[in-house]
Ligand code: DX5
């Protein structure tokens with residue numbers, strides 16, 4: 001294959017070996033990762049608990065690629081700023097949890113980071129209409145947030161295409177990044193990208209990258225999936 005499009009791959013550290021996190025971070029960078037996807041779960045917004053600020057600060061001290069932090073927490077308005085201070089380059093929060101998404105995006109951007117908004121599979125994409133112009137990224141969940149290794153939901157490609165169309169008609173498609181998260185592997189990446197190369201800019205993948213025998217090959221295959 002000669003053509004590799006410039007889709008970014010953001011491996012989720014949820015599938016990394018936590019006992020050897022520093023080695024995992026360098027290994028995935030050497031394998032060609034563009035960003036590090038970091039899933040913060042609070043055990044309330046989602047039924048799972050992962051890690052918080054101290055771990056992110058430590059990852060930041062060894063990472064050379066941007067940190068793509070996805071906070072699945074009940075109180076993003078209160079805690080987002082501290083995640084930027086800890087090293088998030090991209091900070092994505094949930095529309096279902098924020099009391100004031102526009103104010104929160106502005107606060108994140110004022111601290112020098114990029115702001116992202118995410119939505120659960122059951123949340124109407126209409127809820128994003130007024131918000132997208134204020135965001136740098138939209139993260140579409142293709143599984144119910146909470147766990148790695150779940151199956152990609154069949155209606156996700158339609159939702160992604162609809163959000164891309166929404167961004168297009170708002171005149172912001174060139175500047176906003178569209179990211180998809182959950183159950184991404186070479187076949188599901190193909191389903192998403194079959195709707196047009198422009199519908200997605202970032203593929204988040206945990207199991208399919210960290211779980212692969214050959215991580216470099218896994219990243220290359222995702223980038224070439226069409
Ligand atoms: C799910 C997380 C995802 C997850 C992706 O709540 O937001 O980032 O780790 O993992 P895979 O690629 O294994 O579905």
Ligand code: ZN
Pocket residue numbers: 012037038039070181204
């Ligand atoms: Zn995530």
